[in-house]
Amino acid sequence: MKMTFFLTALKTGALLVCLAILGGCAAPKGYDYTAFLESKPASILVLPPVNQSPDVKASYSLYSQVTLPLSEAGYYVMPVGVVDETFKQNGLMNAEEVRQASPQKLREIFGADSVLYLDVTEYGSSYKIISSEVAVTASAKLVDLRNGKLLWEGTARASSAEQQQNNGGGLVGMLIVALVDQVVNTLSDRGHEIAGITSIRLLSSNTHNGILPGPRARPDAAR
Template sequence: MRFNSFKTLLVLAAVALTTGCATQQTPYDYSAFERNNPSSILVLPPINSSPDVKASYSVLSQVTAPLAEAGYYVLPVAVVDETFKQNGLMNADEMHTAPPAKLHEIFGADAALYIEVSRYGSSYKVLTSEVAVEASGKLIDLRSGDLLWQGSALASTAENQNNSGGGLVGMLVSAAVNQVLNSLTDRSHDVAGIASGRLLSTQRYGGILNGPRSPFYKQARLANR
């Protein structure tokens, strides 16, 4: 009996070790990012894959700040959007098909940020109500066409919800209250700001590197060598 228990412990220990090894993150490959070394970024209006028509421009309006804080010059997003429309590209799907070399010729930016919003807005279920925004992005060098970076991020009001203290009734009341708040205020826009900040953060694993205008620029480059 004891022998069988000992064998079981050995198996569990082996599984734990295997799982631990499998979850270790490999270093993000920044070689193309460092080789192309962009200093200016063109942000294209995001493609909206969510049901909410406000998603694209809500996210677009909040990406300049984190990129500027990261040390990049960001072309004014309103001017970029209007320039596209004056040239016959009226929506984000069409804008994203423009050749990188042509974008570089027109705007003069080193790189372009392509974003897709997959979730945006509130969802209501029996026991939960949340506002969530999820977006993915990729940074393409407009001079070489190289993929410099890609990532994704999610932000949700459910992150701060704790319904365990009130039981089933408390969870139902909390969900109902959140649903009312979501319908009375545009909480999605605020959550989009959090998601955008996370997506373009230089502080998280696999985030973008600091740009030439950041005081941490040289430190970031040395840390990735």
């Protein structure tokens, strides 16, 4: 009797362990595109990114590069230079002020189907004793200007460390390489280059849980 109980408990425990392992290996959850598919936006108004990093260049560095991936995804993007100047002429001088504008007002002024809100949470170089890294992290939310519904949101990060390799040379060599990288990264503003990679990862239509292809997308861009 005791042996039967023991074997039953053992089988139950083994089953629970297997279920836990399978649960941990489950495929990543897909994004719910229900609202996006119902909205079918054709045009996007991109607002200046709100900069949450210490680098003052972050906002416009990313802002100047978001049109390309969105256009390639098949959307008409309101020219960011015109949009920025329009806000300034109306007394909205920074991204935080622009973000306070209501969807209804934005729709009235620009006539776009949707608006893209951007945040830069990490930008620039950092020195970490034996390594130097330039990284840019940004997040985005796409909102329907006709009804205020959230259509999509995502986050992406790119880093120069992805291409770095340790070629040996010991600790001293690693320190020298890190210091040289830090100087080069600062002088050349590699943050702008990395911001371009981040914008592509964030706003391309061919990434997992990314933005859906727009009406002008090439046939091979469809999921």
